[in-house]
Amino acid sequence: MRIILLGPPGAGKGTQSARIVERFGIPQLSTGDMLRAAVAAGTPVGLEAKAIMESGGLVPDAVVVGIVADRIEEPDARNGFILDGFPRTVEQAAALDRMLQEKNLALDTVVEFVVDENALVGRIAKRAAETAARGEPVRKDDTPEVFKTRFEAYRAQTAPLSAYYASLGMLETLDGMQPVDDVTAALMRTLERHVETTAS
Numbered sequence: 331m332r333i334i335l336l337g338p339p340g341a342g343k344g345t346q347s348a349r350i351v352e353r354f355g356i357p358q359l360s361t362g363d364m365l366r367a368a369v370a371a372g373t374p375v376g377l378e379a380k381a382i383m384e385s386g387g388l389v390p391d392a393v394v395v396g397i398v399a400d401r402i403e404e405p406d407a408r409n410g411f412i413l414d415g416f417p418r419t420v421e422q423a424a425a426l427d428r429m430l431q432e433k434n435l436a437l438d439t440v441v442e443f444v445v446d447e448n449a450l451v452g453r454i455a456k457r458a459a460e461t462a463a464r465g466e467p468v469r470k471d472d473t474p475e476v477f478k479t480r481f482e483a484y485r486a487q488t489a490p491l492s493a494y495y496a497s498l499g500m501l502e503t504l505d506g507m508q509p510v511d512d513v514t515a516a517l518m519r520t521l522e523r524h525v526e527t528t529a530s
C-alpha cells in the first residue's frame with residue numbers, strides 16, 4: 331500500500347502514521363524527520379536545509395525529491411510506504427508521479443486531515459510542551475511565530491494538492507478535529523477499503 335497523508339502542520343499526520351506503521355507494517359517516510367536527521371548529521375543537505383527549516387519555509391523541491399527518490403529504493407519500502415510531509419508542492423507531486431511511473435507503481439490513496447486553523451497553534455504548543463516534559467529536545471520550529479510561516483507555506487503551496495489529487499480521483503478527506511482515536515478509526519476504515527479494492 332502506497333499512501334500520502336496530507337494536512338497542515340499539527341494536523342496529526344505523524345501520530346496517525348505511527349498507527350498505520352503498526353497496523354500495516356509499512357514504513358513512515360517523513361521528509362521532515364529525514365531533513366532533521368540530515369541537519370543533525372551536518373550533511374550537505376542538512377547544511378542547506380537548516381536555516382530554511384528554522385524559519386518555517388520550504389526546502390527546495392529538488393533537494394526533497396532527491397531524498398524521497400533514494401528512500402523509496404530502500405528494501406523496507408518495497409511493499410509500500412506512508413508519505414508524511416511529502417509532497418508539499420505541486421512540483422513535488424508531479425516528480426513523485428514520474429518516480430512511481432518509472433517503476434510501474436501507483437499510489438493507492440491520498441488522505442487529507444481537515445482541521446480548523448485556530449486549533450493548530452494550540453496543538454503545536456502542546457506537542458512542544460509534551461516533548462519538553464519527556465526531557466527530549468523540542469523542535470525549533472514548534473513556536474507560534476514559526477508556525478505562522480509554516481502555515482502560510484502550507485496554505486500557499488501545499489493546499490493546492492487537495493485539488494490536484496481530487497482531480498485524479500484519489501483524494502479522501504477525514505475530519506481531523508475528532509478525538510485522535512476516532513480519527514484513527516476513520517483512517518483505518520478508509521485504508522481497509524483501499525486494501526480490499528486493490529486485492530480484488
Ligand code: AMP
Pocket residue numbers: 339361362363365382383384386387388389390391394414415416417418419422471480
Ligand atoms: P515537518 O516535520 O513535516 O513539519 O517538516 C519540518 C520542516 O521540514 C518544514 O517546515 C520544511 O522546512 C521542511 N520540509 C519537510 N518536508 C518538506 C517538503 N516535502 N518540502 C519542502 N520542505 C519540507
